[in-house]
Amino acid sequence: MEMTSGQTALSEVGRLVRVAVKHARDAFVDEQTIAAQWQALNFLSAPDLGAAVDEFERFVDILRSSGADVQFLPRDPETTLDSIYARDASIVSPQGLILARMGKPARHGEPNAQERAFHALGRTPISGRITPHGLLEGGDVVWLDPRTIVIGLGYRTNREGINQVRELVGPGVDVVEVPLPHWNGERDVMHLMSLISPVDRHIAVVYSRLLPVPFRQLLLDRGYRLVDVPDDEFVSMGCNVLALAPRRCVMLAGNPGTRTALERVGVEVIEYAGNEISVKGSGGPTCLTRPLVREAI
Numbered sequence: 001m002e003m004t005s006g007q008t009a010l011s012e013v014g015r016l017v018r019v020a021v022k023h024a025r026d027a028f029v030d031e032q033t034i035a036a037q038w039q040a041l042n043f044l045s046a047p048d049l050g051a052a053v054d055e056f057e058r059f060v061d062i063l064r065s066s067g068a069d070v071q072f073l074p075r076d077p078e079t080t081l082d083s084i085y086a087r088d089a090s091i092v093s094p095q096g097l098i099l100a101r102m103g104k105p106a107r108h109g110e111p112n113a114q115e116r117a118f119h120a121l122g123r124t125p126i127s128g129r130i131t132p133h134g135l136l137e138g139g140d141v142v143w144l145d146p147r148t149i150v151i152g153l154g155y156r157t158n159r160e161g162i163n164q165v166r167e168l169v170g171p172g173v174d175v176v177e178v179p180l181p182h183w184n185g186e187r188d189v190m191h192l193m194s195l196i197s198p199v200d201r202h203i204a205v206v207y208s209r210l211l212p213v214p215f216r217q218l219l220l221d222r223g224y225r226l227v228d229v230p231d232d233e234f235v236s237m238g239c240n241v242l243a244l245a246p247r248r249c250v251m252l253a254g255n256p257g258t259r260t261a262l263e264r265v266g267v268e269v270i271e272y273a274g275n276e277i278s279v280k281g282s283g284g285p286t287c288l289t290r291p292l293v294r295e296a297i
Contacts, residue, residue: 010092010094010143011143011146011296012143012144012197012198013198013199013201013243013246013294013297014243014246014296014297015066015067015244015245015246015294016243016244016245017292017295018069018071018292018293019068019070019290020071020072020073020086020114020117020124020290020292021070021072021073021288022079022084023060023084024055024276024277025049025053025056026073026074026075027075027082027083027084028052028081029075030049034046034047034081038280040106041082041106041281042188043281043282044279044281046280047276048276051276055272055273055274055276055277056084058272058273059250059285059288062244063244063250063289066244066245068244071292073113073117076117078109078110078112078113079107079109080106080107080109081281082110082281083107083113084283084288085281086287086289087287088100088110088191089102089110089111089114090111090114090138092143092291093165093169094169095125095127095128096124096125096127097114097126097292098126098127098128098136099111099114099126099129100129100137100161101129101130101131101135102137102156103135103136103158115129124292127168128168130165133160134161135158135160135161136151136156136158137156137157137191139194139287140180140191140192141165141192142196142198145201146173147172147174148173148174148176149165149169149174150175150178150192151178152195154180155186155190156190156191159177162175162177176215176218178215181210183210191287193239193287194237195210196211196219197240197241197242197243197286199243199262200246200247200267201246202225203224203227205229205239205262206219206227206228206239207228207229207239208228227261227265229255229261230257236252236254236255237252237282237284238251238255240283240284241258241262241285241286242288242289247266248267249262249268250272251270251272251284252272252274252279252285253272259271
C-alpha cells in the first residue's frame with residue numbers, strides 16, 4: 001500500500017489521510033433500481049434518491065474537513081444499493097487491501113467491483129482475498145493497533161474467513177476472534193462495529209450489554225476508557241462512530257446521549273443527517289467509508 005513516512009492504515013483513529021467511498025448516486029443509481037432492490041436487501045424503506053445524494057455530499061464535506069483525500073468508487077452493474085457501505089468489501093493489512101467474501105449473498109459482487117475500482121484508481125495494491133469457504137465482511141474487523149486486529153465471528157464472518165486473515169496478515173499481527181450475538185437473526189446487520197468504535201488510542205464507544213466478557217476485559221486490560229451508548233441509542237447507531245482524527249469524530253445525528261458522553265471525555269463530535277444513506281440501510285459512518293491511509297499516532 002502506498003504510504004508516506006509516518007503513515008499507516010492499521011488504525012481506526014489516526015488522522016484520516018485517504019478514504020474510499022461509494023457515492024449515493026452511484027450506489028443507488030436511479031429510482032427504478034431502488035424500487036427493485038430495497039425490500040430484498042432488508043432496507044427499512046426505500047431511500048429517496050435526491051435526498052440521499054444531498055446527504056452524501058454533506059457527509060463527504062465532513063470527511064474533507066479532516067484533510068482527507070476522498071476517492072470515489074464507480075458505479076458497477078455487479079453491485080446493489082448495499083455497495084454504499086464501502087467498508088465491508090475489503091479490509092486493510094500490512095501488505096495492502098484484502099478483498100472480503102461477503103456473508104450476505106446479495107453483496108457477493110462487491111469485492112470484485114472494489115478490485116476493479118482500486119486497480120483503476122491506483123495507489124492501493126491488493127495483497128490477497130478471502131476464498132471459499134471463508135466469509136469476511138469489513139464491518140467485523142477493527143484494528144486496535146498495528147499489531148492487533150479483532151474480528152467478529154457471526155453470520156457475516158466465519159471462522160474460515162478469520163483463519164485466512166490470520167494467514168494473510170502474518171505472524172507479526174495478533175488476530176483476536178470475538179463471538180457476536182444472534183441479536184435479530186441472520187437477515188439483520190450485526191457487525192463487530194455495531195458494538196465498538198475506537199475514537200482515540202485508549203477511548204472507544206461501546207455497547208457493553210452485547211460485548212462478550214473476554215473482549216470487554218481485553219479492552220479494559222489495555223487501558224481503554226469505554227464510553228457506553230444508552231440502550232435507546234444502540235438501535236439508532238449511536239455506537240457507529242468514525243474517527244476523523246484522535247478525539248475528533250463524526251456520528252449520525254439523533255444520538256444526543258452518546259454525543260454528550262463523548263464530549264465529556266474530550267472528544268469533538270461532528271454530526272451528519274443520514275436518514276436516507278444510513279438509517280434506512282442500517283449503516284453508519286464507519287460503514288460508509290473504507291479508510292485506506294491514516295496518520296500514525
